[in-house]
Amino acid sequence: xxxxxxxxxxxxxxxxxxxxxxxxxxxxxxxxxxxxxxxxxxxxxxxxxxxxxxxxxxxxxxxxxxxxxxxxxxxxxxxxxxxxxxxxxxxxxxxxxxxxxxxxxxxxxxxxx
Numbered sequence: 001x002x003x004x005x006x007x008x009x010x011x012x013x014x015x016x017x018x019x020x021x022x023x024x025x026x027x028x029x030x031x032x033x034x035x036x037x038x039x040x041x042x043x044x045x046x047x048x049x050x051x052x053x054x055x056x057x058x059x060x061x062x063x064x065x066x067x068x069x070x071x072x073x074x075x076x077x078x079x080x081x082x083x084x085x086x087x088x089x090x091x092x093x094x095x096x097x098x099x100x101x102x103x104x105x106x107x108x109x110x111x112x113x
Contacts, residue, residue, distance in 0.1 A: 017042050019110065021053060021060065027087030027094065028062055032112075038062075040110040051112040054085065056103055062112055063087055063095055069105075073097075081105050 023036045028051070032038065040053045046065055053062050063085035067073045073084045074097060082102035087093025096102060 021062065021112070023062060026092050027089050028064075029089040031088045032062065038112050040112055042110040043108075044111040046108075046111045052085070053109045053112055054083075054103055054107040055109055056100070056107045060109065061085070061095075063093075066096070075101065078102055083108070 019040045019042060021038055021040045023032045023034055023038060026034055031051070046052050048065050048068060048071075050065050051062060052065055053060055055061075064087070065083060066086045067078045067084035069078050069080040069082060071078045071084065075084075078084050079102060081104065083105055084096040085100075085103050086095045086097050090097070094100060
C-alpha cells in the first residue's frame with residue numbers, strides 16, 4: 001500500500017507543480033510569441049529579469065520582473081510585497097508601466113521556462 005501511495009505522489013506531483021501555459025498576445029515579443037506553449041513552475045523562486053506568471057484581475061498574465069519591493073521605477077518606489085512587471089514589447093504591453101501599477105507579490109503563480 002505504501003509503495004502505491006509513493007508511486008501516485010511521484011506521478012501526480014509534476015502535475016501540481018508544473019502548469020503548461022499558452023502565450024496570449026504580443027506583449028512579450030520577441031522573447032515569447034503569441035500561441036507559444038511554455039511551462040509555469042509553481043512557486044519557484046524568481047529574481048529581477050525573470051519571466052513569471054501572475055493571476056491578477058481574474059487573468060493569468062506573463063510578464064518580466066523589472067523591480068521588486070524597495071526598487072525605484074518610473075512610477076515611484078515599489079512598496080514592500082509588490083512587484084513592478086513589464087512586457088518586453090512595451091508598445092503593446094499592458095503592465096505596471098502602462099496603468100496596472102504595482103502587482104501584489106501574492107498574485108505570483110510561478111516562473112516561466
